[in-house]
Amino acid sequence: MIGFLIQRLLVAIPTLLIISVIVFCLQQLLPGDPALVIGGGEATPAMLAEIRERYGFNDPLIVQYWHWITSVMHGDFGVSYRTREEIGPMLAAKIPVTLHLALAAMFISLIIGIPAGILAAIWRGRGWDHVVTITALSGISIPNFWLGIMMILLFAVNLGWLPASGYVSPFVDPWASLKSITMPAIVLGTALAAAMMRHTRSAMLTVMSQDYVRTARAKGQREWIVILKHAFLNAQVPIITLATLQFGTLLAGAVLTEQIFSIPGIGKMVVDAVFNREYQAVQAVTLLSGAAFVLMSLLADVLYFWANPKLRSKTL
Template sequence: MLRYALKRLLSLIISLAIASLIIFFVIEVAPGDPAQFMLGLNAQPDTVAALRAELGLDVPKWERYLNWVGGMLTGDFGTSYTYRTPVAEMIADRLWVSLPLALYALTLSTLIAFPAGIYAAARRGRAGDVTVMGATQLGVAIPNFWFAMMLVLIFAINLRWFSAGGFAGWDKGLWTGLHSLTLPAIALALPQAAILARVMRSSLLDILGEDFMRTARAKGLSRRQALWRHGVRNALIPVLTIIGLQFAFLIAGGIIIEQVFYLPGLGRLIFQSISSRDLIVVESVVMLLVFAVIVVNFLVDLAYAAVDPRLRSRT
């Protein structure tokens, strides 16, 4: 297990190094000069040059890259060009919205997908299975921002059960904060629940066809008992991977949903920073999200190896 973990850790470090290079140079080659953007098109060249020097944009790109990476390793993400505020503080403030939103959406996704996938697998080929699979097909096909707009139309505008946007803040209480995040979490959770339910059904059907399931039935267990005692437990192994990937996606993929609901999260911070050419914020936030995705995948790999010894034996 230790050897497997070290190999995966080395892969994680290499992935992060490659990702940092790609993120930095792709963003740097994007058209537009931040200093020129901040001062306007009619700014004098010497004024633009002075601002570039103040922002540290006059040094070579490779030196800026090393300074940026070195700063992140010590917890210094730089200073925002636009707000003149440490990027780390901006990220910390908005992480308290994006992270609970991702956890809330993942919880809803799991609570919806597990019963739906198990129900469909237990009734393979019947009306219940067809209904669940049809619903999941719609969930996969329809984008989450459409769900978001429909939720706003129904529950915010017509029924007035929820606010159409904004975040009340955790200082108003846990229930108030969760209430503000409910519609965005549902919009994020529904497509992910559809994917997870299909994976759960497929995995469980594969398990139901195994010899040990037939042996369990031959020993006197009912179909329901065999399903819950042996089938579901073994079917969860591949589902762990999907849950880990979904959590990483929910952290990094909420940009549109945060825009729809005007949530002050990381996704909206990226959008605003791109609009204002605040490169240091864009680079740092994107790198943080990539780091979260890679680390979650690393932890999922370790969890997968812990429950499936065959993976460790292959290394």
């Protein structure tokens, strides 16, 4: 197991470095002059030149990158040019909010997508299979922003059951937190559940045609044991892949959903940073998003290790 993890870490670390280079280079392509953001619209050319010199904007790109990445490695993501706040504490305040939303959306995706996909595979070609297929296509096709607006109109404006926007921490008021997170979690979880349905159905259909499943049935084992023990356990790999990638996407920040519901998470932070030309914040969030995908990929590899006996036997 340790050797397996070391192999994956040897791949993950260079990947993170490549991501950091791409993030830094793309940031240089953003329109606008950060010196103008710091100095304001009334800054004189002499003031702008002094700002560029103080913040190292005149240094070669390789020098600027080195200063930035070494600071990041020490946990220093820089300071907001507009508010003069440190980016690190700002991120630390946003991450739990996005994590809460991601966990809630992922829970909805799993409890809906996996059982529905299994039932669709069992009843292939029947009515339930068609219902699942249509639902999955609809869930994938409906834009999040439209579904969010419709849910606000129905449950917040017309019925008054849920708040239209805002966020409450579960450590402050659990009931109010549940109400504030329900609609954004459903909006995100619906699309994820649709994709999970399709992948689970496809994986189950592939496994259920294998010889060991037919052998289990021939031995007279109960159908639910055949489905759950012999079929589903061997269909986990593509499901794990999709689930980890979905969760990585959610951790990267659900931009539209957080904007619609005014959720103060990472997605909303990066949108505000782009509009305000907060280049340091954009870099930090983008790098964090890439790190989230790498982390989820590493987690998927670990889950593969435990779910696949063949992989465990090769690493022994």
